[in-house]
Amino acid sequence: MTVNFPRLRLVQQVRRAKPALIALILAGSLAGCDFVPGYVEMDTKDPTPQVATNTLTELRALPPPKRPLYVAVYRFDDMTGQNKPGGAYAEYSKAVSQGGATMLVNALREAGGSDWFNVLEREQLGPLLEERKLIRAARETFANENGFEVQPLPALLNAGILLAGGVIGYDSNTTTGGSGARYLGIGANQQYREDNVSVYLRAISVTNGRILASVVANKTIFSMSNQAGVFSYVATDGILELESGI
Known part of the structure; x- marks a missing residue:
């Protein structure tokens, strides 16, 4: 029987260091992995109420109208039925x-x-109507117990325009591609994907049901992935493997 003494000494050293390694891993987990080798602190950001995108800035900068319009939105559904695209598994x-x-x-x-x-x-x-019923019942109870006249709630406002529509199209992977190269276990690659989303919106007159305006908007979404890696033998029985990507 052939015995590899360097490998045997390495196994013995690992066995002796096993309790210390377990304690180090547990301590690192309890401390939030603050001192685990190679740990990279995430670039966290404080919560913001709303991101001021270019579209939002343009929307807020619209000139003032002659008078505001009373509008109502009942539903604006996802009409695509699409699930999030997954690779080799169901999403x-x-x-x-x-x-x-x-x-x-x-x-x-x-x-x-x-x-x-x-x-x-x-x-x-x-829920809004149910809450108004509770308020009305509480007022009636208070009025009957104290001999007061019941004060009615003000009527709900009615809308002159009803807005309806939804997301009518989601086409994923309309265009895909990429490039890469690898030499002696060292390489990098780039992949990209293009999706398209379509949204439909219409304004309906509550008085006569006439469609006053309708619009369809399309938005293209680009996704890109960059990856680099190293896979190489550094010794007769050792392999170096490094990966990075975004």
């Missing part, structure tokens, strides 16, 4: 945000510094 998360109505309401509120539209709550109309 059950939706590719498009399910909060379209909330984002549309926020955009209407931001238009012209909140001067263009008076947005009326309709997405949570059920």
Whole structure:
């Protein structure tokens, strides 16, 4: 039987150092991996209420209207039915945000510094009506116990324009490509992907149901991946492997 003495000594050293290694790993985990070799601190940022994108800045800078419009948004759905694209596995998360109505309401509120539209709550109309019933019942109870006249709640405002629509298209991987090179275990590659999203919105007159305006907007989304790596033998029984990517 052939015995490799350097390898045997290495195994014995690892076995002797095993308790210390376990303690080091546990301590590093409890301390948030602050002193684990090679740990890179993440570039964290403080939370912000809303990112002022170029589109949002232009939306807020709209000239003031002659008078604001009373509008309502009931639904703004994802009509694509698309799931988030996955490689070799099934992805059950939706590719498009399910909060379209909330984002549309926020955009209407931001238009012209909140001067263009008076947005009326309709997405949570059920809870709103239930809360008004509770207030009305509490007022009636108080009035009956004290002999006062019941004060009615003011009527809800009605909208003159109804906004409807949704995300009607999500085409993923419409264009894909990339390039790369590798020599003696050292190489780098770049990949890119192009997706397309289509959104439809229309304004409906509440008085007669006529569609006053409609618009379809398309947005192209580019995704890119850069990777570099090293895979090479550094000794007769040792391999060096390094990877980096974004």
